[in-house]
Amino acid sequence: xxxxxxxxxxxxxxxxxxxxxxxxxxxxxxxxxxxxxxxxxxxxxxxxxxxxxxxxxxxxxxxxxxxxxxxxxxxxxxxxxxxxxxxxxxxxxxxxxxxxxxxxxxxxxxxxxxx
Numbered sequence: 266x267x268x269x270x271x272x273x274x275x276x277x278x279x280x281x282x283x284x285x286x287x288x289x290x291x292x293x294x295x296x297x298x299x300x301x302x303x304x305x306x307x308x309x310x311x312x313x314x315x316x317x318x319x320x321x322x323x324x325x326x327x328x329x330x331x332x333x334x335x336x337x338x339x340x341x342x343x344x345x346x347x348x349x350x351x352x353x354x355x356x357x358x359x360x361x362x363x364x365x366x367x368x369x370x371x372x373x374x375x376x377x378x379x380x
Contacts, residue, residue, distance in 0.1 A: 272356040273301035273369040275334075277314065278377050280348045282335030289338030291322050291352070295329035300379055302369040303354055311340070314349040332377035 275297055282292065291309060303309065303324050310321050322340045327333035334352075336344055344350060358366055372380045 267357045267359060268363045269355050269357050270363055270366060271368045272354045273303055273371070274354075275301050275352040275371045275373060277349045278334045278352060278373050279375065280334050280336060280344045280346050280350060281332060281377065282337075283341040283344060283346055284335065284337050285339075285341040287337035287341075289322060289340060290325045291340060292325050292327040292333050292335035292337060293352070294331050294333050294377060295326050297334075297371060297373070297377065297379070298324060298326060300369065300371045301352070301354070303352075307354055310353045310355070311336075311343070312351040312353070313344050314351065316344070316348065318343040334377055 305324055305326050307324050309324055312319050320343050374380055
């Protein structure tokens with residue numbers, strides 16, 4: 266049997282950009298991508314703490330150290346600059362793997378830098 270667990274999370278990041286006319290995705294600071302164990306083009310679920318919106322898109326890389334959390338295309342309608350979001354990836358595991366697996370959880374400050 267397979268179970269789905271949280272693989273990685275960036276917790277309470279602030280949206281820094283919202284570009285409706287960009288071809289969809291979420292731009293994430295490369296340092297945060299690496300810290301959370303995300304992959305470029307990986308599907309992420311995004312939970313907007315400020316308005317309750319929940320949606321999915323895929324990761325694109327923004328420059329490391331920039332603090333960028335940019336919602337692009339249709340995702341830009343789901344948040345405003347300054348909103349706090351939780352960005353999560355999931356993975357499937359068999360029972361033994363699931364018991365041993367530890368997700369990567371990244372907590373960020375007001376400028377989207379890891380704490």
